[in-house]
Amino acid sequence: MWARNLLFLAVCGIGILWTVGTLSQPASRFVYFSGASPSGKPARSEGLPGTRRHRDQSWQHALAQLDAQFREAWAAAGLTPAPRADDLTIARRLSLALVGTIPSLEEIRALEAWPEDERLPRWVDHLLADRRYAEYWSERLARAYVGSEQGNIVLFRRRRFRLWLADALAKNMPYDELVRHLLADEGVWTGQPAVNFITATINPAGGNEPDPVRLAGRTARAFLGMRIDCLQCHDDKLGTIELGTADDPQGGTQAHFHELAAFFASAQISLVGVRDGQRPYLVKYQGDAQERKVAPRVPFGKEFFEGHGTRRAQLARWVTHPQNRAFARATVNRVWALLFGRPLVEPVDDIPLHGPWPVGLEFLADEFVRSGYDLARLIRLIAASAPMLRDSRADFPITQEHEAAWAVFPLSRLRPEQMAAALVQASWLKTIDGQAHVLQRLAMAGQIDQFVCRYGDLGDDESSDQASTIPQRLLLMNGELVKERTRPQPLVTATSRLAMLSRDPPRQVETAYLAVLTRRPTPTEKAHFVTRLFDVSPRQRGQALEDLYWTLVNSTEFSWNH
Numbered sequence: 133m134w135a136r137n138l139l140f141l142a143v144c145g146i147g148i149l150w151t152v153g154t155l156s157q158p159a160s161r162f163v164y165f166s167g168a169s170p171s172g173k174p175a176r177s178e179g180l181p182g183t184r185r186h187r188d189q190s191w192q193h194a195l196a197q198l199d200a201q202f203r204e205a206w207a208a209a210g211l212t213p214a215p216r217a218d219d220l221t222i223a224r225r226l227s228l229a230l231v232g233t234i235p236s237l238e239e240i241r242a243l244e245a246w247p248e249d250e251r252l253p254r255w256v257d258h259l260l261a262d263r264r265y266a267e268y269w270s271e272r273l274a275r276a277y278v279g280s281e282q283g284n285i286v287l288f289r290r291r292r293f294r295l296w297l298a299d300a301l302a303k304n305m306p307y308d309e310l311v312r313h314l315l316a317d318e319g320v321w322t323g324q325p326a327v328n329f330i331t332a333t334i335n336p337a338g339g340n341e342p343d344p345v346r347l348a349g350r351t352a353r354a355f356l357g358m359r360i361d362c363l364q365c366h367d368d369k370l371g372t373i374e375l376g377t378a379d380d381p382q383g384g385t386q387a388h389f390h391e392l393a394a395f396f397a398s399a400q401i402s403l404v405g406v407r408d409g410q411r412p413y414l415v416k417y418q419g420d421a422q423e424r425k426v427a428p429r430v431p432f433g434k435e436f437f438e439g440h441g442t443r444r445a446q447l448a449r450w451v452t453h454p455q456n457r458a459f460a461r462a463t464v465n466r467v468w469a470l471l472f473g474r475p476l477v478e479p480v481d482d483i484p485l486h487g488p489w490p491v492g493l494e495f496l497a498d499e500f501v502r503s504g505y506d507l508a509r510l511i512r513l514i515a516a517s518a519p520m521l522r523d524s525r526a527d528f529p530i531t532q533e534h535e536a537a538w539a540v541f542p543l544s545r546l547r548p549e550q551m552a553a554a555l556v557q558a559s560w561l562k563t564i565d566g567q568a569h570v571l572q573r574l575a576m577a578g579q580i581d582q583f584v585c586r587y588g589d590l591g592d593d594e595s596s597d598q599a600s601t602i603p604q605r606l607l608l609m610n611g612e613l614v615k616e617r618t619r620p621q622p623l624v625t626a627t628s629r630l631a632m633l634s635r636d637p638p639r640q641v642e643t644a645y646l647a648v649l650t651r652r653p654t655p656t657e658k659a660h661f662v663t664r665l666f667d668v669s670p671r672q673r674g675q676a677l678e679d680l681y682w683t684l685v686n687s688t689e690f691s692w693n694h
Contacts, residue, residue: 191509194499198492199518205491206539213539214530217523219243219251221694224650226256226515228546228693229471231264233553236563237647256515260508263302263566270297272470276354276481277314278332287340287401288331289321296325307463307505308452311355315448320405327406330399340401344413348393355451357462357483360431363389375431381486384431390415391429395447408442432458432485452505458485460497464510468496471514473544473693491537492517524694544693552579555685558648637665640677648684 206213217225220235223243227235235243239258246254259265274294282290300310313326321328333343333350349361360373363384373384390413397413399406414423428447430437436455439446451459461483469475476490477483483493496513503509514520519538526540534540546554556579557564564573641661645653653661661680668676684690 202518211539214523214526216521220650230259232268232550233557237561238563266298266302270294287334292325293328304508307507312448316445342399344393344396347396353481356458359482386417388431390426394426394428395443398443454501460500464496474542637662
């Protein structure tokens with residue numbers, strides 16, 4: 133018996149020491165990019181794509197120009213921009229956008245240990261070098277490329293595709309190269325994961341062959357920012373789709389769509405995977421009595437179309453050609469939407485080919501092309517821009533004009549997977565990243581999947597902002613995830629560790645606010661909850677801390693990006 137009691141006391145002692153270290157010290161495993169870690173040793177991320185060496189003078193000059201454009205637009209519209217948000221608020225925004233969860237208490241301690249003028253650049257570096265960024269963005273982009281459904285498991289491996297995307301993002305593969313792989317790669321979908329972009333459209337009832345119509349619609353939306361799907365059935369009678377050139381704009385026709393689809397007609401399934409054959413593309417246009425053979429032709433930009441190689445290779449080079457402004461604009465608009473929760477042009481995949489365009493879009497498209505389609509550099513520019521640094525509040529009335537001009541940071545609901553990941557992270561003071569224990573990461577993944585299934589998946593529409601429903605609010609108030617992650621469990625949840633840490637209610641309240649809301653409590657909030665903690669006995673303090681955590685995670689502030 134004495135041995136068991138001794139073991140129990142030893143485990144408790146280790147847990148207390150671990151918690152004290154977490155609350156009082158910067159994290160030793162936190163990624164530093166100043167050239168050295170706090171210990172003086174070389175930073176472990178040295179040489180990774182996306183460190184501070186990429187923010188050279190040209191980047192600084194580009195940021196100054198981008199900010200100048202927005203400030204000039206605000207001045208011209210007579211708008212006073214919101215003040216700069218505090219560092220922790222901006223860090224929370226960027227964490228939600230780049231890794232899909234809130235900062236851990238461990239990360240907050242490390243962030244605040246940095247010099248103020250270096251905090252946010254280092255924070256972006258830290259997030260981009262974190263594998264969580266690659267994993268999270270691969271899922272967000274995969275929804276635009278192949279949808280959210282698992283599809284035909286025999287001919288389509290969504291997980292394999294997403295892992296390939298994550299590896300490409302982690303290496304910061306030039307984005308034009310990534311897209312060329314998607315459009316033109318050949319081979320087996322397990323060994324050449326990019327071909328899953330093609331096989332995702334296979335319908336077993338349709339002969340187990342890729343669908344050129346779906347591929348054309350998906351290519352136009354995901355890579356050109358154009359909704360031309362309706363042209364598969366009829367010409368554009370309303371004049372909402374402009375093609376051709378700026379000097380000679382044309383209304384969209386059925387021919388425009390099906391000539392684009394014809395590039396994919398040659399993609400066939402063989403014993404060696406996806407291969408390009410000689411299958412013709414046949415279509416029956418509206419009003420025709422019979423089908424006709426359609427030759428591949430691009431709907432605009434014929435002057436930079438290079439007609440050599442396989443059909444899909446021709447299309448891939450045209451889509452990603454430096455002169456194809458639609459490709460650069462579409463990418464910038466999607467990246468902006470992922471960072472802000474709202475695109476520059478709405479909907480995210482319906483950008484006018486010939487303008488007009490909002491402030492910042494053309495400039496960022498130019499910078500993206502000039503950088504060699506460097507996605508990490510584009511993210512850095514947007515993350516450091518004046519709109520990203522604005523507060524979502526102001527001491528003057530905020531109007532729709534402020535929101536439309538990005539003079540305030542736009543409010544947006546957390547996505548279901550962000551909500552679940554934030555709940556789990558808030559209950560664990562250490563960072564749940566690739567270095568966390570494998571069982572902890574597996575548990576987190578399972579809990580997120582269950583929560584999203586019950587809360588409701590947003591599906592393929594990556595920029596939707598649906599209103600919260602009563603069942604969703606009840607899930608947050610009474611769901612198993614919230615209960616499990618807020619109730620005291622020795623050495624498991626933050627509430628237990630806070631109760632064990634000390635008998636200092638002011639510090640416990642402040643730590644809870646930092647872990648859940650990524651901010652410190654206001655004097656009024658602190659006084660209220662400290663009084664509540666002082667009013668209970670030390671034995672009941674764990675339950676009081678559980679109540680505090682439950683209150684914070686069910687607050688409106690927690691479930692919104694602001």
